[in-house]
Amino acid sequence: MDKIKIGIVGTGFISDFHFNGFKKNPNAEVVGITRDYYGDDKSIQKQKNNLLKKSEEFNIKLFENFEEMISSNLIDALVIASINPLHYNQIKLAIDFNKPVLVEKPLLTNLDELEKIQELCNEKNFKLFPGHNFVYRKSVQLAKKVIEEGNLGEIIHSSFVSTHTIPEEHAFGWRSKKSLSFGGALMDSGHHLVYQSLFLLGKPKKIHGFVSNKVLHNMDGEDLAQISMVYPDNSIAFLMQSWTTNHSGILNGINIMGTDGSLSITDGLYFNGKKIDNDFDYKNSFVNQANAFTDFILF
Template identity: 30%
Template sequence: MSDKVRIGMIGAGGISQAHLQAIQKEERAEAVAIADVFVDGAKQTAEKFNIPRVYENYQEMIEKEELDAVIACVPNFLHAPVTTYSLSKGKHVLSEKPMALNVEEALHMKESADRAGKVLMVAQNNRFRSETQLAKKWVMEQELGRVYHAKTGWVRRNGIPGWGSWFTQKDKAGGGPLIDVGVHVLDLTLYIMGYPKPVSVWGKTYDVFGPQKQKTMGYGRVDDQGKFDVEDLAIAVIHFENGATLTLDASWASFIKEERVYCELLGDQGGASLDLGKRTATLFKDDGRVYQDETHDLNEQDDRLALLTNFLDSVQGKAEPICKPEESITVQRILDAIYRSAETGELIKL
């Protein structure tokens, strides 16, 4: 492999542009081609980021281009087929989250990576945020002691993305806000906690606003030709083998003050709170009489660039992937169990 990692972009939407901005900042990376079924959009993205070649079919791009890796920025239902095909052709893969529509697909993706001997990473970029890294450091240094409970969520007031788009169709997205934004905070909280083994899950979902086409402001237009058959709020309680618990909230729409992205950790020696919107991390300590809290206002770190850097280091054999596929499989098991619990009303044992 040359010093430059030659990357093919699969998908030309908004999320691909976030990855392309990171590629422009990384001297080792070069986007040499882009593929999207919407060719006009691909051409616009290619022009914006000086990508020399455009394809309508990602398989044709992989066959014709000398690529080292691909970045998959496609709707959820395409994550598994795009990834497994790319791996079968000897390409390293960085795939957008969620890993897949279900755990069976996720397992097949990892099997394909193992068989090909190639790197597979899921783009859990929020692991690379300054707040997450600081909280991870606190846990590893035993500032919190034993973490016995955590609370996390990504909740919006008005944020149904493109009503009628693939986001709101279960067969294409796999679900609503739980698998869209909840997957981010679930992963980062598990990452901070050291990925304890989940043993049971209880979940509940609601579709209060989506079916009425309410609360769609600011996140996309209404497509009357589409449908809405996913949740707009999901809640869950997850139990772990070590005795710890985690509560999760994920919503696109609710009557709340404002959008929040948060993580709170409760330990027997201290606590921590992350506000990813305000970019703050607070450590809570006391000696039984005096509070010894400290709040850190953190400079914005380019988490997409940090994600790409780790991916390139892994491709070049210089580091291990920070986002390991087996961890994303654990996330997928939990997501599947939440939806199954919501359908049956029962506690799901893993």
């Protein structure tokens, strides 16, 4: 069987993780890269230089723009890792050309876009795969199994916490501008917490959120966000994403408490205080995600 030929859209740091994630994949290979441009002439030239650098570093074909890549017979499927507001039109074009896509979080920037894309995917039987790499860590998969097998009893309370600083290039780059990011810390890093909470606990019946701009005052959006959630079984959870400090100590991670036991996901998976899995590697989550994406296409 011929390998699925993958094109990467975007040249940010995350493109490296996607490229390396497919290296060990027996069913696919990355063969091309492209990006779209934004900003002033100086910014656009920098982006073009970065595209050339990435194509040479990866030793893959450079496509001048998304339209050239999506229409090429050299490309079977795509990884969309462009800035947030570009996702909608890029997904629509991929649907037109019937080329499956793995789309970085956030998948889209608003509910109207989501409803339209859902409708198109259902109508065309199109394969769209959200880039929720953290759920492909073995520790998270095993945690779900622990919960589903009833080992925690009735779930009482859960917390999903991630607090850290971000590089200056991110704090002052496109993520700081709402016109390009469509949000702040919650829309960006906080997405990982949101989809992991959905994966492990399902949908809440009630939510209440707070956002604040505490430290990174140059940002249009929040650098600190908290969500409180109540679930259909009346268990309670909170989710907190912060870009304000590295002094988080033991707060970071996922903690779920039940009537019969508890689990924590930090540097691995702990069940009732005993470490039962070590696989929490960020890089490896992209390998597992790439495998899941190709399986999604093939099967």
